[in-house]
Every structure is written in C-alpha cells, then in structure tokens.
Amino acid sequence: MMADGDGVIRVLLADEQSLFRDAVKVVLSSESDLLVVGEAGDGIQAVSEAERVRPDVALLDASLPNCDGIRATQQISLRVPTCRVIVFSAQEDEQILVQALEAGASGYLSKGSALVDLIDATRAVHRGDALIPPRMLGALLKRLIHRRRERDEALKRMSKLTRREREVLALLSQGSDNDGIAQHLVISPETARTHIQNVLGKLGVHSRLEAAAFVTQNGLLDDLAGVTG
Amino acid sequence: MSVLIRKGFPTRKPQVWLRQTDNENAVFDPETEVVHLMNSTATAIWVLCDGETTPDEMIDAICELSGLPREVVVEDVRRILLRFEEADILTWKE
Numbered sequence: 001m002m003a004d005g006d007g008v009i010r011v012l013l014a015d016e017q018s019l020f021r022d023a024v025k026v027v028l029s030s031e032s033d034l035l036v037v038g039e040a041g042d043g044i045q046a047v048s049e050a051e052r053v054r055p056d057v058a059l060l061d062a063s064l065p066n067c068d069g070i071r072a073t074q075q076i077s078l079r080v081p082t083c084r085v086i087v088f089s090a091q092e093d094e095q096i097l098v099q100a101l102e103a104g105a106s107g108y109l110s111k112g113s114a115l116v117d118l119i120d121a122t123r124a125v126h127r128g129d130a131l132i133p134p135r136m137l138g139a140l141l142k143r144l145i146h147r148r149r150e151r152d153e154a155l156k157r158m159s160k161l162t163r164r165e166r167e168v169l170a171l172l173s174q175g176s177d178n179d180g181i182a183q184h185l186v187i188s189p190e191t192a193r194t195h196i197q198n199v200l201g202k203l204g205v206h207s208r209l210e211a212a213a214f215v216t217q218n219g220l221l222d223d224l225a226g227v228t229g
Numbered sequence: 230m231s232v233l234i235r236k237g238f239p240t241r242k243p244q245v246w247l248r249q250t251d252n253e254n255a256v257f258d259p260e261t262e263v264v265h266l267m268n269s270t271a272t273a274i275w276v277l278c279d280g281e282t283t284p285d286e287m288i289d290a291i292c293e294l295s296g297l298p299r300e301v302v303v304e305d306v307r308r309i310l311l312r313f314e315e316a317d318i319l320t321w322k323e
Contacts, residue, residue, distance in 0.1 A: 130294075130295070130296075132294075134249075134254070134269030134272065134273075135249050137269055137270075137272070137273040137276075138272060138273040138274075138275070138276025138277060139276065140294065141273055141276070141277055141287070141290045141291065141294065142276065142277060142279075142282075144290040144293055144294060145277070145282055145286045145287070145289075145290045148286070148289060148290065148293075149286075
C-alpha cells in the first residue's frame with residue numbers, strides 16, 4: 001500500500017501542542033521514507049487536512065480540542081478510507097484504546113513510547129498491520145470477550161420476541177411513539193402499547209428508552225434492520 | 230470448528246504472579262521459584278486464564294482482534310495452554 005511511486009509514507013500529524021508536533025516532525029523527517037505533509041492543532045482541522053492532503057497515515061492525539069481524536073478518527077476513516085490512523089494519548093488508557101479501534105484506528109500508542117516506536121508504528125500500520133501495546137493486549141481481549149458475552153445474551157433475549165414485537169422494537173429504537181408505531185404497523189394504539197409492554201418484559205428492561213438503549217448498546221440495529229419493511 | 234485440548238476454564242495458579250515491563254513479560258512461581266518468560270500473545274492468554282473464560286472465547290476474541298485464520302489461532306492457543314500446563318502454573322476448572 002504505497003501512496004506514491006517513490007515509496008514515501010505521507011504523514012498527517014495532529015496534536016494541540018505545537019512543540020510536540022515540531023519535535024515529532026523533526027524526528028519523522030529524518031527518516032527517508034517518512035514525510036510530514038500536514039499538521040493540525042485540533043480535530044476539525046485534522047479532518048479537513050486529511051481530506052486535503054490525503055495522507056497515508058494520520059497520527060492523532062486522542063484529546064484534540066474541537067472534535068477529539070476519536071471522533072476525528074471516525075471522520076477520517078469515513079472520508080479518507082485509504083488513510084490509516086494511529087491514536088496516541090498521554091497515558092496508556094484501555095478505554096481510549098478500545099474507542100480508537102472501534103472508530104477505525106489501526107494502532108494506538110501512549111506518549112510515553114519512544115520516538116523510535118512511533119516511527120516503527122507508522123511503518124507498521126502503513127504495511128497494514130494493527131498495532132496494540134502488548135501490555136494492553138490481555139485487557140483488550142478480556143473486554144472483547146465481555147462484550148461478546150453481552151451481545152450473545154442480548155441476542156438470546158431478542159430471540160424471544162415475535163416478528164411483530166421485533167418490528168415494534170425496531171420502530172422504538174428509531175424513536176417512534178405509540179401512535180407512530182400503530183400507524184406504521186396499521187394497528188391500534190392500544191395494541192401497540194400491548195406489544196411494547198411485551199417487548200419490555202421479554203428484554204428485561206423497564207422503559208422504552210432503556211429498550212432503545214439495549215438495541216444500540218448491543219449493536220443490534222443491523223439485526224433489526226429491514227423488519228419494519 | 231472447535232479443536233481444543235480439553236473442556237473447561239483454564240485457571241492461573243493463584244500464587245503465580247505476572248510482571249510486565251516494556252521489554253519483557255514474565256511469570257514467577259514462588260513455589261518452584263521458576264521464572265517463565267513469555268511473548269505478548271502468551272501473556273495475553275495468561276491474563277485470560279481467569280477461570281471464567283473458555284479457550285473458545287479466547288480464540289474468538291483473538292480472531293476478531295487479529296484477523297488471523299481461526300485454525301492458526303486455535304493451534305496457538307492450544308500450544309500455549311499446553312505449555313502453561315506443562316510448566317505447572319495452570320489448572321482447569323470444570
């Protein structure tokens with residue numbers, strides 16, 4: 001995956017601190033295969049610079065002002081899909097690592113890492129590798145397992161719903177009220193209310209809001225997609 | 230497909246402790262006074278040997294994270310768990 005013919009990896013660097021950017025830029029520029037083609041001091045600028053210069057790799061601080069590094073990663077992944085993103089943060093933070101990977105980042109580093117690690121990381125993600133600090137690997141896997149268990153449990157509960165109740169849940173999670181659900185499904189509001197009560201009972205939640213949260217938090221929107229026709 | 234050495238929950242022996250630094254991972258068993266050096270994959274699996282996680286769950290998570298073919302991950306997990314057992318730092322909960 002080379003961006004240009006001479007094999008140079010074009011890098012976008014985003015950090016609020018210009019001193020940090022300058023230091024990293026000097027180090028990266030000393031490598032013959034790395035070229036800093038853009039800089040940004042906040043998240044919005046990072047996204048627009050990524051669209052403008054279309055770098056091979058973007059190095060983003062997680063705590064950028066005006067659209068943090070995680071949201072900027074999401075945007076860059078959407079708008080410049082060829083760009084690989086590395087997120088870095090002040091300390092190793094499992095939460096940030098997970099959020100960064102979910103947002104589409106290919107790698108994560110803490111600012112405590114050696115600069116040579118940043119250089120290696122830039123090359124590695126450009127090659128297509130994923131980069132996770134080894135010390136965080138176990139905790140990350142644990143979190144993935146936990147999430148998978150929760151999703152399996154959620155799917156188990158959702159499997160108890162009838163087709164009609166799944167339609168009701170889909171509409172609920174899209175923000176429809178009783179009348180909206182009734183109208184969409186061509187049923188009476190009373191019947192809609194009964195379906196909703198059944199859905200809440202089977203899912204083990206106490207409110208419509210909780211039901212909607214159940215769907216989004218467990219990533220079940222795709223499983224419900226299409227049931228409302 | 231599920232190819233595993235045995236069913237149950239691999240469990241770290243409680244007295245064995247893990248030390249992780251930037252360059253090295255090692256577990257120390259004070260009973261035998263033996264230090265076992267580990268690579269990062271073995272260390273990650275060691276962390277998952279909490280008595281609540283099945284090898285299948287470990288394999289699924291590693292596949293999801295690494296994108297490696299399942300058969301490769303199955304073999305790695307099987308081999309690493311076997312080594313832990315041989316080193317007598319792991320037990321199995323049913």
